[in-house]
Amino acid sequence: MTQTAVQPSTSQTTPSLQVWLNGQLVPQHEATVNVFDHGLLYGDGVFEGIRIYNGRIFKLASHVRRLIESADVIRLPIPYSAQQIEQATRDTVEANGLTNGYIRLVVTRGVATLGLHPFKGCEGANVFVIAATIRLYPAELYENGLEVITSSVTRNHPGALSPRIKSLNYLNNILAKIEAIDAGVLEAVMLNTQGFVAECTGDNIFIVRQSSGGPELVTPPLHAGILEGITRNAVIDLARQQGLAVVESDLTKHDLYIADEMFLTGTAAEVIPVTVMDKRSIGDGKPGAITRQLIDAFHALVGENAPED
Numbered sequence: 001m002t003q004t005a006v007q008p009s010t011s012q013t014t015p016s017l018q019v020w021l022n023g024q025l026v027p028q029h030e031a032t033v034n035v036f037d038h039g040l041l042y043g044d045g046v047f048e049g050i051r052i053y054n055g056r057i058f059k060l061a062s063h064v065r066r067l068i069e070s071a072d073v074i075r076l077p078i079p080y081s082a083q084q085i086e087q088a089t090r091d092t093v094e095a096n097g098l099t100n101g102y103i104r105l106v107v108t109r110g111v112a113t114l115g116l117h118p119f120k121g122c123e124g125a126n127v128f129v130i131a132a133t134i135r136l137y138p139a140e141l142y143e144n145g146l147e148v149i150t151s152s153v154t155r156n157h158p159g160a161l162s163p164r165i166k167s168l169n170y171l172n173n174i175l176a177k178i179e180a181i182d183a184g185v186l187e188a189v190m191l192n193t194q195g196f197v198a199e200c201t202g203d204n205i206f207i208v209r210q211s212s213g214g215p216e217l218v219t220p221p222l223h224a225g226i227l228e229g230i231t232r233n234a235v236i237d238l239a240r241q242q243g244l245a246v247v248e249s250d251l252t253k254h255d256l257y258i259a260d261e262m263f264l265t266g267t268a269a270e271v272i273p274v275t276v277m278d279k280r281s282i283g284d285g286k287p288g289a290i291t292r293q294l295i296d297a298f299h300a301l302v303g304e305n306a307p308e309d
Contacts, residue, residue, distance in 0.1 A: 018096055022128070025091065025092065036113075037110060038108065038118065039126065039168050040108070042109075042169075043167060043168040043171070044074070045076065045125075046071050046074065046107050046165065046166055047067070047105060047106045047168060048103075048104075050089070051268075052093055052099065056308060058306045058308070060090075061086065062309060064105075066228070078125055079127070085105070085127070102133065102134035104132075106168070107125050107126070107127050108127075109125065144275065145273040145276065145285075146185075148180070148187045149185055149189070149277070150189045150253055154192065155191065155193075157192070176190050176201045187202070187264065188200060189256065191253070197255070199227065202266055204219065205262070206263050207256060208260045211245070215245075216245040217244050217246045218248075219248055220248070220251055221248040221250065224251075231267055235265050238297045241297075261282065261291050262274040270302075273287035
């Protein structure tokens with residue numbers, strides 16, 4: 001689930017970059033959509049960000065399933081089956097010779113009139129797949145930890161625009177991201193309309209805290225207004241496999257401030273520790289043992305045989 005910077009190759013550095021657009025691979029400079037596309041005019045569309053590890057597309061089927069679910073919720077027909085989308089994604093990766101990288105899979109409403117009507121005059125969805133490289137957080141942050149702030153921007157209310165829909169309209173997240181950048185950090189924690197922790201601008205949140213039964217991993221539940229992250233779910237599975245208790249529970253800023261450890265998960269971020277929030281040290285101010293344990297487990301998972309589902 002992350003919105004860290006993606007750097008598509010340019011025609012100067014990689015002239016052969018190919019983009020899959022509506023059924024065929026075309027050179028990057030020919031991969032265009034009409035300015036009347038409602039994805040551009042109104043953010044009316046859905047997308048997925050997917051990682052490539054050692055030539056394998058991580059959790060491809062899960063990402064495509066979430067894409068189709070998002071499209072179904074906004075009544076956006078996709079003119080391809082899940083199997084066709086998966087194959088298009090593989091074809092794009094192969095055409096660009098990538099063994100490690102990032103995929104952006106996008107479905108827009110398509111060309112229609114200037115009005116809001118999503119069906120009037122609509123010529124059908126545009127579907128495209130981009131496979132490029134990605135710039136992660138600086139390597140030292142994975143070693144030393146990330147600093148975050150609490151954003152004053154409230155996460156979208158699920159009754160207004162469900163965060164479970166991975167839509168092209170990311171302005172809510174972008175405004176919080178701007179606030180983080182202005183504060184000199186790279187991420188911001190977003191609270192929901194009830195004041196509970198939801199997620200960051202592009203990542204899910206986890207904390208480690210002590211319970212009567214020992215350390216437990218806690219993360220906000222879906223009803224808190226979060227995207228059900230593919231990496232989030234993978235980390236929950238890894239934690240349980242290692243005997244860690246995992247709890248999905250409403251969290252407040254107070255819970256985060258007094259946590260023993262904190263980390264974020266996302267497609268681009270993978271698993272990254274947080275050591276400072278709102279100028280307060282989390283735990284001892286260093287990445288914790290359980291965080292490091294889960295980072296190692298995730299790296300092992302996405303090794304040579306990274307699962308495509």
